[in-house]
Amino acid sequence: MVDLFGQYRKIRTEIDRAMQQVIESSAFIKGPEVKAFEQELARYMNAKNVISCGNGTDALQISLMALGLKPGDEVITPAFTFGATVEVIALLGMKPVFADVDPGTFNMDLNSLERAITSKTRAIIPVHLFGQCADLDRIMKLAKIHGLYVIEDAAQAISADYRPEGLAIKKAGTIGHIGCTSFFPSKNLGCFGDGGAIFTDDDDLAQDLSAITTHGMYVKYYQDLIGVNSRLDSIQAAVLRVKLRHIDEYAGLRRKAADYYDNTLRDLQGLGLPSRVSYGTHVFHQYTIKLDGIDRTKFRDYLKSKGIPTMIYYPVPLHLQKAFQYLGYRKGDLPVSEMLSESVVSLPMHTELNEEQLEYITGNIIEFIKGNHEK
Ligand SMILES: *Cc1c(COP(=O)(O)O)cnc(C)c1O
Secondary structure, eight states: OOOHHHHHHHTHHHHHHHHHHHHHHTOOBSOHHHHHHHHHHHHHHTOSEEEEESOHHHHHHHHHHHTTOOTTOEEEEESSSOTHHHHHHHHTTOEEEEEOBOTTTOSBOHHHHHHHOOTTEEEEOOBOGGGSOOOHHHHHHHHHHHTOEEEEEOTTTTTOEEOOTTSOOEETTSSSSEEEEEOOTTSSSOOSSOOEEEEESOHHHHHHHHHHHBTTEEETTEEOSOOOBOOOBHHHHHHHHHHHTTHHHHHHHHHHHHHHHHHHHTTOTTEEOOOOOTTBOOOOSOEEEEESSSOHHHHHHHHHHTTOOOBOSOSSOGGGSGGGGGGOOOTTSSHHHHHHHHHEEEEOOOTTOOHHHHHHHHHHHHHHHHHHHHO
């Protein structure tokens, strides 16, 4: 699914030198590398404040804490996403409320979101799933009408452009009140361990977010808030500084692979290709197709027998996960999320896919579909 070693090999000298420098400096935590990375990322994203932290899940949790949300407050998030988003809402004693998603873009459905808003709703966490932005223009308008915070989960969409008609171009993660991202190794900007970051244009909020990452201390050893310990270490920051210089090139390589899949798989019966929104770019964290009338297990087994990995992101929508049964949702409540969980398959997608590999993958998919229809 990914080729992290292949990517490392091409920038080995730069990465090795950067890591070596951190080791020799011995400034492993809160060193100058972390500051420099935050500044460089802020410049790239055109974000006023970047606060690094331990991982993407912490970024979401710290954001909810900084906004002063209370137990019992409702936070709306899509049902078709990775569970980190909803877990942190529940951990803080708030109530996760699920919205359904659009079957074409996999992102939050605006009608479903609107129906989920109650007098207890305090925030919306849209997820920019698989690499393109949710419909933030409409989400921000809804949020404004109802007085809600918007925390973008941009863990899969760092470097994606958001450019609705008539508005300035922004980067995913810099549109809501707060944006969160992850530097997990397989993410579009990945380090060699765990890492995450929070974005905000609000300077006061940035101070609170930063304090919460370090035990609620604005000044060392004076605890003003209840915080956590969540930090990016200097070795990860050094790796990320090198990779940040390649981020647009990496997005271009992913898009090129996606174009190849689009062009080759377009007219196949029973395959639904991912749609691209008009108001932004897609950075293809995943290339996810939908099967219609094709047995998913057989499809995956066939490709596996040819040495081609596939994955199901995500096999169970969040409202039907065991851990969230207490919320009282039932099968049928969020039909699009349920349909997607049963029909999606993600194909190999990374920066090192070459034409020969893409031809081999798509050739085998075509073979399978042909055989499937002849039977
Ligand atoms: C990866 C991911 C996260 C969590 O990031 P970690 O760094 O693994 O904690 C949250 N939300 C989404 C949508 C993700 O893909």
